[in-house]
Amino acid sequence: MQLTDRHLEYWSKNLRVTAILLAIWFVATFVMGYYARELSFNFFGWPFSFWMAAQGSLVIYVVIIWFYARYMNALDNEYDVHEGEED
Amino acid sequence: MFNSATQSEFAGALKKAYTWYTGGFATFVIILAIAEKMGLPRIYIGYAFLFATVLLYAGIGIMSRTSDAAEYYVAGRRVPALFNGMATGADWMSAASFIGMAGTLYLSGFNGLAFILGWTGGYCLVALFLAPYLRKFGQFTIPDFLGARFGGNIPRFIGILAAILCSFTYVVAQVYGVGLITTRLLPGVAFETGIFLGLGGILVCSFLGGMRAVTWTQVAQYIILIVAYMIPCVWIAVKHTGIPLPQMVYGGVLEKVTAVEDKLIKDPKELEVRGIFKKNADDFDARVKALPKSWEDGKADLQKKLDDLKAGSAPAKDVEAAEKAIAAYPKTADAAKLAWNAGKASNTARSGPPLRHAEAFPGKDDAARDVSRRNFLALVFCLMIGTAALPHILMRYYTTPSVKEARTSVFWSLFFIFLLYFSAPALAVLVKYDVYTLLVGSEFAKLPQWVTAWQAVDKALLSVVDINKDGLVQLAEITIGGDIVVLATPEIAGLPYVISGLVAAGGLAAALSTADGLLLTIANALSHDLYYKMIDPNASTTRRVTISKILLLVVALCAAYVAAQKPADILFLVSAAFSFAAAAFFPALVLGIFWKRANKWGATCGMVAGLGITFWYMITTHPWMREVFFGTPRSVPAELWWGIQPISAGLWGVPLGFAVIIIVSLITPAPDKDTQDLVDHVRFPLLRGDTVNTTAT
Numbered sequence: 001m002q003l004t005d006r007h008l009e010y011w012s013k014n015l016r017v018t019a020i021l022l023a024i025w026f027v028a029t030f031v032m033g034y035y036a037r038e039l040s041f042n043f044f045g046w047p048f049s050f051w052m053a054a055q056g057s058l059v060i061y062v063v064i065i066w067f068y069a070r071y072m073n074a075l076d077n078e079y080d081v082h083e084g085e086e087d
Numbered sequence: 088m089f090n091s092a093t094q095s096e097f098a099g100a101l102k103k104a105y106t107w108y109t110g111g112f113a114t115f116v117i118i119l120a121i122a123e124k125m126g127l128p129r130i131y132i133g134y135a136f137l138f139a140t141v142l143l144y145a146g147i148g149i150m151s152r153t154s155d156a157a158e159y160y161v162a163g164r165r166v167p168a169l170f171n172g173m174a175t176g177a178d179w180m181s182a183a184s185f186i187g188m189a190g191t192l193y194l195s196g197f198n199g200l201a202f203i204l205g206w207t208g209g210y211c212l213v214a215l216f217l218a219p220y221l222r223k224f225g226q227f228t229i230p231d232f233l234g235a236r237f238g239g240n241i242p243r244f245i246g247i248l249a250a251i252l253c254s255f256t257y258v259v260a261q262v263y264g265v266g267l268i269t270t271r272l273l274p275g276v277a278f279e280t281g282i283f284l285g286l287g288g289i290l291v292c293s294f295l296g297g298m299r300a301v302t303w304t305q306v307a308q309y310i311i312l313i314v315a316y317m318i319p320c321v322w323i324a325v326k327h328t329g330i331p332l333p334q335m336v337y338g339g340v341l342e343k344v345t346a347v348e349d350k351l352i353k354d355p356k357e358l359e360v361r362g363i364f365k366k367n368a369d370d371f372d373a374r375v376k377a378l379p380k381s382w383e384d385g386k387a388d389l390q391k392k393l394d395d396l397k398a399g400s401a402p403a404k405d406v407e408a409a410e411k412a413i414a415a416y417p418k419t420a421d422a423a424k425l426a427w428n429a430g431k432a433s434n435t436a437r438s439g440p441p442l443r444h445a446e447a448f449p450g451k452d453d454a455a456r457d458v459s460r461r462n463f464l465a466l467v468f469c470l471m472i473g474t475a476a477l478p479h480i481l482m483r484y485y486t487t488p489s490v491k492e493a494r495t496s497v498f499w500s501l502f503f504i505f506l507l508y509f510s511a512p513a514l515a516v517l518v519k520y521d522v523y524t525l526l527v528g529s530e531f532a533k534l535p536q537w538v539t540a541w542q543a544v545d546k547a548l549l550s551v552v553d554i555n556k557d558g559l560v561q562l563a564e565i566t567i568g569g570d571i572v573v574l575a576t577p578e579i580a581g582l583p584y585v586i587s588g589l590v591a592a593g594g595l596a597a598a599l600s601t602a603d604g605l606l607l608t609i610a611n612a613l614s615h616d617l618y619y620k621m622i623d624p625n626a627s628t629t630r631r632v633t634i635s636k637i638l639l640l641v642v643a644l645c646a647a648y649v650a651a652q653k654p655a656d657i658l659f660l661v662s663a664a665f666s667f668a669a670a671a672f673f674p675a676l677v678l679g680i681f682w683k684r685a686n687k688w689g690a691t692c693g694m695v696a697g698l699g700i701t702f703w704y705m706i707t708t709h710p711w712m713r714e715v716f717f718g719t720p721r722s723v724p725a726e727l728w729w730g731i732q733p734i735s736a737g738l739w740g741v742p743l744g745f746a747v748i749i750i751v752s753l754i755t756p757a758p759d760k761d762t763q764d765l766v767d768h769v770r771f772p773l774l775r776g777d778t779v780n781t782t783a784t
Contacts, residue, residue: 003767011770018215025211029204029471033464036197036447037456045338047445053200054512055334058207062501065214069494072219076491081771083489 010079017071021064028052028060094488098167105170109310115139120585129584133272136592140311141288144304144599148292151300156628157783159297159635160227160611161485166302168492172499174305175483177312177600179206179504181257182264183661185312185597188508190569192515196444198459199515201466203508207501208467209474212673214497217475218484220680220769222493225485225782228608229478229672230616235781236679236765237690238758240621245694249671250478250612253664254605255646257477260661261602262286262650268594271574279651285599286647293603294636301603302486308596313506315593318586319576320510323517326580333513340520344444347523351562352440360554360563364438371431379420389413428722441562444519458730465735472741473665476672479601479608490772518572521579526551527562534560537578541571548574606646610639662734663705670697670740678748683766689752697744701736709733 003011032039036049043051076082119132153159166174184206192199224232229250234243262282269281276284292300324333327340351357374381393409417423443449448463450456474480483500487493526535531553541549548568551560573594577586614635619626626634654660675694678685706716708725712733731738761779768779 007771007774014770021211021215025208029208029467030464033204033467034460036460036463040445040447043338045340045342047447049447050197050200050341050445051338053197053204055509057204058505058509061208061211062498062505064211065498065501068214069491069498072494073491076772081773083491083773 006079007081010075010081013075014072017068021068024060025064028057032057094165094167097165098169101167101170105306105310108307112311112314116585116589119588120583123583123585130274132585132588133274133591136588137269137272137284137595140592140595141284143307144288145291147304147307148295148300151296151303153296153299154629154632156227156632158299159632160615160783161482162297162299162302164225164486165488166486168487168496169499170306171302171483171487171492171496172503173309174302175480175496175500176503176507177305177309177596178483178604179480179500179601180312180507180597181261181601181661182268182594182598183260184507185316186264186268186570186573186594189511189514189518190572192512193519193567193572194442194569196442196449197447198449198463200512201463202470203512205467205470206474207505207508209471210497210501210504212471212475213480213484214494214501216677216680217481218493218497219490219772221481221676222484222487222490223769223772227482227485227615227783228611229481229676230612231620231783232679233675233690234616234620236762237675237685237687238762239687242675242687242690242694243616243620245671245691245698247612247616249667249694249698251609253477253668253671254479254608254612255642256660257664258602258605258609258642258646259649259654261598261605262646263653264598265289265595265602266650268591268598272588272591272595278653282647282651285595286643289599289602289606290640290643293607294639297632297635298482298486298607301600301607304603305600308600309503311596312593312600313503315589315596316507316510316573319573319580319582319590320514320517322580322582322586323521323576324513327517327520333517334509337513337516341445341516344516344520344523347520348441348443351523351527354561356555356557356559357440357561357563360561361438361440363554364434364563368431368434368438371427371434375424375427375431378424382417382420382423385423386413386416389416437563437566444516461730462732462735465731465738468741469666469669469735469737470662472669472673473667473737476668476676477665478612478668478672479604481676482608482611483604514576515572518576518579522565522567523562526565527560529560531558531560535579537575540578541575602646606639606643609642610635613638613642659709659711659734663736666701666705666735666737666740667698669737670701670744673741674744674748678745680766680769682749682752683763684752684757685748686752686755686758686762688755689748689750692751693744693746693748696747697740699740700743701740704728704736704739705733708736 032049032052036053039049039052040047042048046054073082119127119135123129123132155163157163188202191202221229221232224235226232226235230243230246233246234240236242262285265285266278266282269285270276270278273281292304320333321331324336325331328336330336374385389409389412393406393413396406396409417426448456448459450459484493484496487496526538529535531551534551538549538551542551545568548571550566552564553560554564555561573590574587577584577590614631618634619631671694674697675685675690678693679690706712708727710721710725713719713723713725714721725733727733728739764777764779765781768774768777768781771777
């Protein structure tokens with residue numbers, strides 16, 4: 001079937017939010033990981049990089065997924081591509 | 088089991104059922120605790136935990152029995168996001184996560200955090216790239232998607248092979264874990280019996296009710312395992328900090344550990360012990376260098392000593408000891424070389440200073456630190472991509488009622504996994520603090536009670552020997568196996584035995600829940616993808632489900648048989664599964680959804696190339712696999728590419744897979760209109776006027 005402009009707009013918004021969240025994921029994981037030795041200043045007792053790898057990055061991951069679910073579920077409604085409520 | 092009319096009523100009924108269940112389980116533990124106070128022997132507590140939990144899982148299995156295809160393969164697609172999250176958490180966290188993770192962190196400090204990062208961050212990729220689209224596609228297995236998207240049986244068949252390859256190695260490790268924990272709960276029971284007892288629990292559940300039974304059991308198992316992990320962790324935090332929030336307060340404890348490490352690295356008594364190990368290592372080295380003469384001399388010396396003893400009519404005890412020494416002496420010069428090299432390695436390992444727990448990428452110089460960092464990042468990469476490609480996890484997102492719930496469900500999955508994973512590093516640091524301050528420096532005559540108890544259980548888990556004969560424990564005199572960190576924490580924290588039983592039950596829940604999911608994945612790949620889709624597409628639903636159940640039994644028995652052989656390097660095999668899954672599935676799945684131009688030949692070649700290079704790198708660089716495949720002796724150093732360890736072989740497979748799919752797709756014809764419509768179909772939760780319908784029932 002032929003997609004409408006609205007559909008393409010929905011898809012490009014989806015790609016944009018995916019790219020942004022992926023970039024945050026990348027920084028929280030690999031950039032932080034790469035500079036772990038340099039970033040070991042004291043952070044409430046933990047060396048900062050240790051705390052990031054043990055807790056900080058994990059919290060960022062949870063927030064990324066939470067935000068994506070919230071954003072996309074709202075976007076579905078806005079562009080009227082949401083499934084019918086089953087209940 | 089639950090047959091309420093609407094989805095929200097259903098979710099309400101589930102919440103009620105699991106609240107009652109949690110209350111019931113708490114009562115059960117409290118009754119056992121009271122019984123223990125009143126003098127119930129420990130062995131009965133072990134029996135109570137083992138049989139109560141296995142019966143519980145079997146009971147859920149019997150209540151959820153089904154022979155309907157959609158119920159059997161995807162739990163009727165009505166699992167609410169929250170519960171699917173819990174089930175995924177239990178499916179995900181294996182015996183290795185529950186028992187091994189804190190131990191790995193204890194032993195490898197910062198570098199062990201690669202597992203924490205990798206096994207949580209992968210869910211971002213699941214959420215962003217896979218779960219919602221697979222849910223919209225809505226069939227039963229991952230090879231289903233490959234078959235539909237790329238057309239034809241070849242991509243599906245490679246998918247089946249890859250799914251079995253990564254799931255089977257993984258399930259063997261779980262069954263092995265079940266055997267270990269059962270023998271720990273029931274001392275005196277043989278390892279093999281333990282395996283089959285646990286297997287009974289797995290089978291009754293998944294055999295009768297497929298995904299439906301497995302889902303509801305996994306939710307029950309998640310509750311047990313998270314409670315079992317948290318109680319000891321909180322208790323040991325109270326012991327050392329007075330605050331029951333281990334994850335918040337262990338930063339201060341880590342500072343103290345670092346201070347103790349500084350002291351221990353320079354401590355003269357520690358240096359003395361490490362010096363003794365250094366000397367032993369040098370002795371072994373000298374003997375290896377002087378082979379074969381050193382072997383002959385050693386043998387002659389022992390024989391002479393025995394003859395002297397006999398001639399001098401020495402006590403029978405001494406003669407016996409000398410005879411034993413001869414019996415234990417290497418039989419040939421080659422055997423001596425192996426044994427002495429091993430002796431040299433183990434002594435060298437113990438002659439070094441303790442690892443600094445908080446230091447990232449330790450190494451003797453910048454080059455070594457650089458290799459360490461590269462391997463850390465490579466491992467994180469492989470574990471993340473592998474997480475986002477393991478079929479038994481992705482399959483779980485087929486079971487939610489909608490795309491929307493699938494997205495929310497990934498959030499809940501990671502949230503429930505996060506609860507355990509952000510506690511594990513805290514537990515490792517707290518136990519380390521306990522060992523470094525309370526065990527180190529204590530007198531051998533007055534060792535803490537848990538140390539004596541665990542030394543008697545297994546020397547590989549814990550052994551403390553007075554090397555320099557000063558009557559005091561030095562850190563260098565302690566050898567510790569990773570698993571003890573979780574297993575012994577209840578005793579270290581001074582909790583009653585019932586909590587130790589609870590921890591074992593938690594480990595059992597972790598191993599059983601993961602094994603359930605994996606067995607189902609393998610059986611479905613064979614019965615649904617291979618038999619139904621490729622061999623007999625006219626098979627009736629009942630026949631498909633029956634075949635799936637029979638295969639499940641066969642696969643489970645195979646896994647039990649392999650696990651009973653106690654294969655070496657089982658942990659390596661598990662980690663290898665991640666690299667295989669990453670290289671085989673991730674590029675094909677992601678490009679299948681995000682790039683319409685990807686076609687059958689691209690996907691086929693990409694999956695083969697990715698798997699191929701990963702497999703090749705592993706068998707040419709891993710000491711054990713090299714020995715199996717090429718007969719290369721372990722002493723020959725491996726030629727690593729940029730120093731990357733074989734465990735991270737997926738680092739080569741994933742990019743190559745992407746590159747090959749793109750290049751081959753571009754030089755072969757574009758996929759037809761129907762396939763492109765299928766891609767649009769999975770991209771939009773609802774497409775009005777869409778004629779594609781992929782939902783399988």
